[in-house]
Amino acid sequence: METKKIATRDGFGEAIVELGKENRDILVVDIDIGKSCKTGTFRKELPEQYLNVGIAEQNGAGVAAGLATCGKIPFVVTYAAFGSMRICEMIRQEICYPHLNVKIACSHGGVTPANDGASHQAIEDMGIMRTLPNMTVIMPADYYAAKALVKAAAAFDGPMYLRFTRDAIPVIYDENETFEIGKAKKLREGKDVALIANGDTVRLAIEAAGLLAEKGIEARVLDMHTIKPLDEQAVNACVDEIGRIITVEDHNILNGLGSAVAEVIAERGKGKLKRIGIQDQFGQSAPYERLLAMNGITVENIVAQAEALMK
Amino acid sequence: MDQKELTALKNKATELRIRVIDMIWKARSGHPGGSLSVADFMAACYFRYMNVRPEEPRWPDRDRFVLSKGHVCPAQYAALAMRGFFPMEVLDTLRKEGSPLQGHPSMTKCPGIDISTGSLGQGLACGVGMALAAKLDRKDYRVFCAVGDGECNEGEIWEACGTAHKYKLDNLVVFVDWNNLQLDGTCEEIMPPISLARKFEAFGFEVYECDGNDMEALCEVMDKALAAKNGLPKCIVGKTVKGKGVSYMENVCSWHGTAPNDEQHAQAIEELNALYIKEEA
Known part of the structure; x- marks a missing residue:
């Protein structure tokens, strides 16, 4: 039997819509790669919780930090290479240091943006994020894990870096699988x-x-x-x-x-x-x-x- | 604003300057030049405009203050102490181990700090996020943000401006502390600003220009900026003097980040004390 394959970015895109409908404070801060990071449904169904700050990652991180100080739960959505390195210092200074409830949700983790080449393949991101105090770093193993861990992320108070795949990968869990942050x-x-x-x-x-x-x-x-x-x-x-x-x-x-x-x-x-x-x-x-x-x-x-x- | 209020505000700015000099002298480090140039805006915000509750620093409906040029935090610490956010004696702990008054402001350590800053160029985006949150929640609070002229070298400032314009943040007031000196030299020498007013205007702000160390002129444009609910974010380009109020510090680049010694401290306090205006009975 052929194994079902789904990209984990799709799991994120579906989970964030469900979360946004349950909690009006959950926001998406897109950086003009929303279509690629699967926030299209969120944008269409929850326009009042959807922001797009243009191709300006640094600003996106700062805006999210400001929103979080006012009780919002922003998910900054971009590619892993940019979400970890282009805005590394903004995440350190404005999100991790003040311990703000901002999630950096990144598609294109690892070499999964394969055809895009080295510029878009993020091979350093989790290590960089791991060295930031107050940061939690997660990569789900499949579509169902992504859905479950995104939901866990939304319920978790604090800075978090989430990494998803661009390419489809085999499904290994089922929809009833449960996950606990920090527990293998x-x-x-x-x-x-x-x-x-x-x-x-x-x-x-x-x-x-x-x-x-x-x-x-x-x-x-x-x-x-x-x-x-x-x-x-x-x-x-x-x-x-x-x-x-x-x-x-x-x-x-x-x-x-x-x-x-x-x-x-x-x-x-x-x-x-x-x-x-x-x-x-x-x-x-x-x-x-x-x-x-x-x-x-x-x-x-x-x-x-x-x-x-x-x- | 009547004369009495104006006099009182000017005296608040003088007191703030004295406390800034005292703090930095006691800490033996800090940034006096920019703290003194931004002092009038700081005093105007905390003693005329901002709706805050010192006894409830995280009151959700409060006006926010973002010190994007975080190194001049002695000015904000002085204002917060004077507004009663913490006892005046805390000012003596600036930059000391365990102090809530870090060398650059920390929102988790110091009551009244709405966002941690210190890395230049980042505060404005955070202020934009706060103003945006107010719009999303249909609340009336406003965001006051002080940025440096040198800080406007940073690209993120202009990214943030784009977002402020896009989301029609007329609840955001940016004050550019145009003292024309940055760490390594004059703005023209380091990175010519061309025209900060025209730049902010091009980025969709309603721009006002004034003498940023003239309390009356400053309040006149602040009143206008806050009254204009026209969907445009506001920018006040305030021409200021780095080191304002202390003769030997004024327009001297090396006072960016140097503490006065005992003798210099005494002279500064004497000069600043002379600025107090006697209030009418």
């Missing part, structure tokens, strides 16, 4: 190796675990949708109960999920780790799966690295 989801139990992934790479980890089982290696699979605050308890459990960990992410291996997990493991003082992710290099215009493959972000490589750790 255990998708498979195993005693030999732990695969900790987030976003669009969770499905690769699941598939790899299936292949590993055929080889007699039992893999635990965690969806670490929130990389900050990191579920340290879940990581430590992997260290103590398994001791062999592989992280998988559509993000630079520097400062993202792999680094966050490495920090916990290093302080624990035991356990082996292999990080799979973007190899600290810019991408290019190419098919999404090819870009992942160029960086070893494949089911085959996860299996190979797991086998290597078992030796």
Whole structure:
């Protein structure tokens, strides 16, 4: 049976409409890429809660901060490359420092804007956002996770960075799945190796675990949708109960999920780790799966690295 | 405005200047030049125009003040203390460890600060967001925002202006503290402003020009700007003097971010005290 594939930006676009109808204080602050970030329905159905500040990201962040001081819950909607780097200092100064309830909701995370090339592929964003005090950083693994986590974000008081995919990715959850911010989801139990992934790479980890089982290696699979605050308890459990960990992410291996997990493991003082992710290099215009493959972000490589750790 | 109120306002501005000099002298660091140039606008806002409740600093319907040029916060701290937001003694803690009076304003630490600022160019966009929230909620509160002339080098200022115009924010008053000096030199030398008034006008603002250190002239244009409910955001380009009121600081670039020593402090206080106008009985 063919797996259903949906981009997580679509999950965001649908959830934000439902949220906006329930709560008039929820606003969308668009930066002239609303159509691409899936806020079209919100714009049409909730015009009084919809703002478009033009191609002016810095201003968008500041306007959102001002709105938040007056009790609004603005979602600044843009691409991950711009929402994390173009406006990094505005987010730091006007949103994180005053601890304002602004959500930066970004499509085009990782290499998912594949054909757009390196300028639009965000491989540094989660790491950058992770270093900002008061910030929460999330990447849902599929369409249903996106819907659920956007709803959780709206109910959460404080700055948050949410990252979605441009391209369609396989659906791994169903509509009844529940998520808790800062709490990893255990998708498979195993005693030999732990695969900790987030976003669009969770499905690769699941598939790899299936292949590993055929080889007699039992893999635990965690969806670490929130990389900050990191579920340290879940990581430590992997260290103590398994001791062999592989992280998988559509993000630079520097400062993202792999680094966050490495920090916990290093302080624990035991356990082996292999990080799979973007190899600290810019991408290019190419098919999404090819870009992942160029960086070893494949089911085959996860299996190979797991086998290597078992030796 | 009658003469009595004008005199009282001028004296508030003088008191504010004295407190600014005292604070920066005690802190041994801070930004006196711009704090003194913006002092009259600050006094006008807090003692004539702004509808605030010192006992309830986060009152939702209050008028907002955004100090986009956050480094001149001693002027706002003095105004807040004088309005009763916190005891006057707190002013002595400026820039000290644990103080609510940070080197640049923090809304989570200091009562009466409506948004944290300090990184130039960002405050106006926040003020636009506040004015927009008032419009969305159909409320009457207004937003007063002080920006520096040098700060207008920042592109985000002009992005924010576009949004203010688009959403017809006639509840927003921007005061440009045109003292013509920025950190490294004169505005002409560092980045020629051409015409700030014409720029704001081109960005859809209703623009007023006045002597920003002349309380009467300032209040005259402020009255007009606030009365005009015409869908246009307002900008007052106030010609000011950096270091206004202290002879050796006036128009001297190096007083941007330097604290006076004991001797200089004594002279400044003496000169400022002489500015008090005796109120009619």
